Amino acid sequence: MSDLAGRFRELWDEIAPVGRDAGSGGYLRYALTPPELRLREWFRAQADLRGMPVSGDGNGNLFAWWGEPNTGGPNTGGPAGTGAVLTGSHFDSVPHGGAYDGPLGIVSALLAVDELRAAGVTPVRPVVVAAFVEEEGARFGVPCLGSRLLTGEIDADRAAGLRDAAGVSFAEALGHRPAGADPALLGRFTAFVELHIEQGRALVDADAPVAVGSAIWPHGRWRFELRGEGNHAGTTRMGDRRDPMLTFAFTVLAANKEARLRYAHATVGRVAVEPNATNAIPSTVTGWLDARAAAPDTLHDLVEAVRAKAAERARRDGTELTVTRESATPLVTFDGGLADRLAGLLGAPVLPTGAGHDAGVLAAHLPTAMLFVRNPTGVSHSPAESATDDDCAAGVVALARVLEELACH
Ligand code: GLV
Ligand code: MN
Ligand code: MN
DSSP states (O other): OOHHHHHHHHHHHHHTTTTBOTTTSOBOOOTTSHHHHHHHHHHHHHHHHTTOOEEEOSSSOEEEEESOSSSOOTTSSSGGGTTEEEEEEEOOOOTTBOSSTTHHHHHHHHHHHHHHHHTTOOOSSOEEEEEESOSSOTTTSOTTHHHHHHHTSSOHHHHHHOBOTTSOBHHHHHTSOOOOOOHHHHTTEEEEEEEEEOSSSHHHHHTOSEEEEEEEOOEEEEEEEEEOOOEETTTSOGGGOOOHHHHHHHHHHHHHHHHHHTTOEEEEEEEEEESOOTTEEOSEEEEEEEEEOSSHHHHHHHHHHHHHHHHHHHHHHTOEEEEEEEEEEOOEEOOHHHHHHHHHHHTOOEEEESSOOHHHHHTTTSOEEEEEEOOTTOOOSSTTOOOOHHHHHHHHHHHHHHHHHHHOO
16 A cells, blocks of 8 residues: 555544444435534644635535635735635535545545645645535435535525425524625636546446546436325225325336436435325325436436326326426536646546536536546445545545646646
8 A cells, every 4th residue: 555545544534434324334424414514623623734724605615725815925826816726525425325425525635735745836826625515415405505505506595495304494504594606706716626436437447546527417306296195005995096106106117217218317216205104095205306318408308208207197096296396407518628638637538427516516617627536336325335545545646736737837
């Protein structure tokens, strides 16, 4: 193991137990809950150790600055710390998620700063390490909530009113109404580079530890609410039932079929049943459709086809259907010039991804790139997600080279 891989392991071990479920081995690090708050405190402490002042944006996102954030001093390349290079990722997880999705980008960024410092490199423009809030949308339903707020892609009042499963609003969890778009802060950044665990096996196939991202498939979340008639499981004749579970089951199968027909992805990974009793026909079944495709038209056609099939089945079952789009992320094509430049610099392959990222939101506002680190299992959003310490060290070296290229010349 290299020295850097050893330092990666030391830092990684500090956060590894935080929010880990002993049963599944996966993580329960929902935004602004105690495990994620502990990680944010850890982030502040790490920034402090490195003499990096931490600022917030009033939306729950944190920024640790190497170089002067506010003063326009000699290292800032301009007034009020403009031209800064942003990196980082998120701490929050999906339910029983893997260790790497998110935290790898933050830990790697801190270590990349250490590498540059140890090499005697001084940034001409600030390097800023971000910890974005609620990237997964696992608590409040909208993914990339922090970056959407910062960029104004979601209205602050709508975000404030989003509620978790216990009825706590985002504003209550944050302790105040989110501040919303901050064009002045965004304007200080000249580029964003998010390092992330790969969420597939393309790098295993390519036999390479690190890749550069080219694009993110358009994707979104749709809530399918199906209402029928709650009734007794033993006494209601089969022909008299209005059972929304039947409509739901058909909808799940239709989503799978319609996605396969289009070489797209459709998943129903979450369902809520009322009253959720073994001996009662449900009154309501709500399922969340996550749909993704290579092209926006394909995604649109996919969702419309699932909606049409669900509606047709609802007519046959005597149930009622309401479909609500909860979030949408358009096709993201990362800055081609930047991706080519970084791929050339690193000698790395270039890959698209079907996963969403804060980088996808920020890409509409500033030149943005992603680096992916090889994941031997190819599994993500699951405890089986993995990376070797040596590959994580290779990711740190790659990120340090990129930061040097963008912030130090
Ligand atoms: C985030 O990881 C997503 O792709 O949903
Ligand atoms: Mn994720
Ligand atoms: Mn992620």
